[in-house]
Amino acid sequence: MRPARALDVDDVDPRAKPWIERDRWRVSTIFLLRMTGFPSDLIRSAHPVESPVDGESEAAFDERVREASRRLRLLGADPRFREAVFLSNQAGFPALSGWLDGHARRSGNDRQAAITIANYLQRFCMKNDSASFFGPSTWARLADEDAPNITVEPGSDPLRRRTFLTHWAVAALADAFATRPGVLDAARPRRVPTLRIRDGRVTGVLLGGGRWSPATDPTLVSPAATALFDLVDGNTAVAALRVRFTAHGHSGFDSALRELLDREVVTHGLDVPTGISDPLRHLRDLLAGTGDHEVLTVLDGFERDRADFETADLARRQELLTTMGEAFTRFTGHPATRGAGRFYTDRSLLYEDSRKPFDTFTIGGRLREDLSELGPLWDLLWLPTERDHRLTSRAAERWFDHRFGAATSVPFLDYARAWVDDTDVLDAAFDDADDEILAYQREFLAAVLGNSGSADRVTLSPDDVRRLVDELGGVSSSGAVLNVDLMIDSPSVDAIRSGDYRLVLGELQVQRELLSHCALSVFQDDAEREAVVEYAGSGYAAAAEADELVAELVRSHDRKTNVQVHLPIPHVEVQGRSALRGHQPTLQLADLHVRRVGGRLRLHSPQLRRYLRLTTASAPVGFPERRSALRPFAFPSREFALPMPDGVRHLPRVEYGRTVVQRRAWRLRFDDWSDLFAHQAWSAGEFAAARRLARESGLPKRVYVKVDGETKVTYVDFDSVHLVWALLKTWRRRGGGALFTEMLPERQNWWLAVDEERRSCELRFGYTRQAT
Known part of the structure; x- marks a missing residue:
């Protein structure tokens, strides 16, 4: 995907600007509609025909379970359902498919298979995830003030699909091919962004295993390898580097390059850029001129199978994936699947996204105004994030003063190395900050809830x-x-x-702008892409301080393929290769400095002569941002929810005008349900006890649940044996606590109909606040 052109916001016609501005807040007029992959009525397949009867006999309960299992098996025979399961877990699909094609038995395997189907069903029908059959998405717009509140015309165009090889799979192919001499000549070696060679030794920090660690190899780097390192720029191919190296009077190029690769201070140069949707095409284009016909034939074969997969039926898709997997393992030596049991992962060689085209989907009128007038609410909900960021930044500033004394400018690598060396000191400082943050959260919660006592609602x-x-x-x-x-x-x-509606806040994520960091960018037309670029680019610029440039932090994700629209802002490589080439500057962390200015720590680029504000501090991906050495230089980041400190068991629903800010929530511990231990697992008594305990805890019949230690929220209906079993199985394994949240909107208020079938949906908007 080509990088966007540079943006001059002042040149944009105010009537055409893709945002609405109220005071300091802007809301994007282009937004993302995400919906469930399957209609809501299918969830009834996880329910018995008749409502459960607490206290019924084991024989009657067994028959009820068998009847629900039969219904789930019938659903599993639907080709659409099977394809959805296949797309979500291609490695585990054969086992489940075998059960679906067999005969029902009341056994552990039968029970587990039925629970698995129910789990997939709740995700397909009840959650607005944005991956393939978990839920197609589409781009939509805010219309004028005088337009109707909403206009929805689904249209007759079929679902549009795009299938690609995953980033990790193409990276593995690149690693395998990089050992071939003809291929290596086309590679563009790149310095590792957090390492440099000083006084003949490697210095800096390493980002691996989900953490930062010091570079500790004391071995001297040869003069030839040091000279070659100085020539490596990430853009020059090996063949051209060889010429330059010799022209500078050096010899022994091949051994110098091998030394740098073995010491892992440069990459081989076939690394796949972060954020591109089609890494296979990138690798094929890079190697087109090598003349290595075997490699090109392999890549062309993967491309043919990928294109065939995109339009094939389920049986053919299984064949193609098997063929591709065998070829992948043959050339790389690695299995063709990975990450079993993990949610956020590209498990197989392929990932797929889909878009449901609408003829029209616009929001106008009073609803448009409601969306544009939420700024005061965001000012309130922003406060805990800002306090968190301020306290952790102050802890980092005090540490800097103690560590570096009167120094006002320090190379980033020295700063990062000291940060890693002083981890224990910093952890203690952050723990003190955490105590202050917890106290503020209690103050914030008490202020918002006021004197509500045990009320169910606060307005x-x-x-x-x-x-x-x-x-x-x-x-x-x-x-x-x-x-x-x-x-x-x-x-x-x-x-x-x-006018009969209200808004319900699902998630409020304070982090990098997500309309531009979105897999659905592969489905954007030119106007949609331009709108996203103008909104995101201008929003970032407005949120930064006057002397700052916003810079994209480039870090690869080892568990999933990140796709994004490249904004007209500089890139800072920390872990992975930037996809920008010649349009905006690409920097590396090792080339930056940390300055103490006006009592604050700021990140400075000598090349650009500007301070930088990073889009995120999350590097490596998954590393706690609050402990990241990059935290003082990035936009604050967290997912907002009203805090539930220890001892708080229930939160009322909180409403602001037409907007539900917080759904009712209950914080429970598994030990609170100890009555379950008196019953045999998977029995009528256990199911009845779970339903009784839910009622006594004040839970509604239908809830969403987040068990501590689990990545995903799940839907539970306490009338469904298999959904309750799924919850108890996870909760029993994890122990500890779980957060239960009321289901809102209820299914009868799922207003979106696609092909005359109701689906849940949510609207993702971007909001930015201007710095002053």
């Missing part, structure tokens, strides 16, 4: 929100970047048009 007026902001710290001068997932709670499109 905040605009005056209440303004008062709370003043009491809890006041509106900050800092900018903000938010990603907001909202659902419309209404029985129908006609009801929304007449």
Whole structure:
């Protein structure tokens, strides 16, 4: 995907700007509609025909379970369902498919298979995930003020699919091919962004195994390898480097290159850029001129099978994946699947995304105004994130003063190495900051809930929100970047048009801008891409301080293929190769400096002569941002939820105007349900006890649950034996706590109909606040 052109916001026609501005807040007029892959009514397959009867006999219960299992098996025979399971877990599909094709037995295997189907069903029908059959997405727009509240015309175009080889699979192929002499000549070696050679030794930090660690190899680097390292720039191919190296009067190029590769201070240069959707095409184009016909034939074969897979039926897809897997293992020596049991992972060689085309999907009128007037609410909800960021940054500043004394500018590698060496000292400082943050969270929660006591609902007026902001710290001068997932709670499109609706806040994520970091960018037309680029680029610029440039932190994700629209901003490589070439500067962390300016730590680029604000501090991916050496230089990042400190067992629903800010929530521990231990697992008594304990805990019949230690939220209906069993199995294995949240909107208020079938959906908007 080509990088976007540079953006001059002042040149954009105000009437055409892809955002609406209220005070300091902007909301994107282009947004992402995410929906469930399957209609909501299919979840009934996980329920018995008749409602459960607590206290029934084991024989009656067994028959009820067998009847529910038969219904699940019938659903599993649907080709659409099988394809959805295959796409989500291609390695585990044969075992489940075998059970679906067999005969039902009341056994452990039969029970587990039925639970697995129920688990897939709740994800396909009840969750707005954005991966393949878990839920197609589409791009939509805010219309003018005088347009109807909503206009929805699904259209008759079929689902559009795109299939690609995963980033990790192409990276493995590149590693295998890099050992071939003709291939290596076409490679573009790149310095590892966090390592340099000083005084003949490798210095810096390593990012591996999910953490930062010091580079500790004391062996001297040869003069020839040091000279070659100075020539490596990530853009020059090995063949050209050989010429330059010789022209500088050096000899022994091949051994020098091998030394740098063995010491892992440079990469072989076939590494796949981060953020591109089609890494296979990138590798094929890179190697086109090598003349290595065997390698090119292999890559062409993968491309043919990929293209065939995109349009094939399920049986053919299985054949193709088997063929590709065998070829992959033959050339790389690695298995063709990985990450079994993990949620956020590209498990197989292929990933697929889909878009459901709509003829029209726009929001206007009063609903548009409601969306554009949420700024005061975001000012309030931003406060815990800002306090968190401020306290951890102050801890880092005090450490810097103690570590570096009067120094006002330090090379980033020296700063990062000291940060790693002083991990224990920093952890203690951050633990102290955590105590202050926890105290503030308690203050914040008490202020928002007021004197609600045991009430089920708290209503905040605009005056209440303004008062709370003043009491809890006041509106900050800092900018903000938010990603907001909202659902419309209404029985129908006609009801929304007449004003019968409310908004429900799903997630509020304070992190890098997610409309541009989105796999659905492969489905954007030119106008949609331009709108995303203009909104995101201008929003970042507005949220940064006047003397800062916003810079994209380039870090690869070892568990999934990240796809993004490349904004007109510099890139800073920390882990992985930038996809930018010649359009915006590409920097490396090792070339930056940390400055102590005006009492703050700031990241400075000598090349650009500007301070940098990073889009995220998350590097390596999964490393706690609050402990990251990059944290002081990045936009604050966290996922907002009203805090539930120890001892808080229930949160009421919190409403602001037409918006539900917080759904009712309950914090329970597995030990609270100790009555379950008196019953045999998977028995009628255990199921009845779970239902009784849910009622006694005040839970609704239908909830979403996040068990501590699990990555994903799941849906549970306490009338469904298999969904309850799935919860108990996970909770029993994990122990500890679980957060239960009311289901809102309820299924009868899922207003979106596609092919005359109701589906859940949510709308992802970008909001940015201008720095002052």
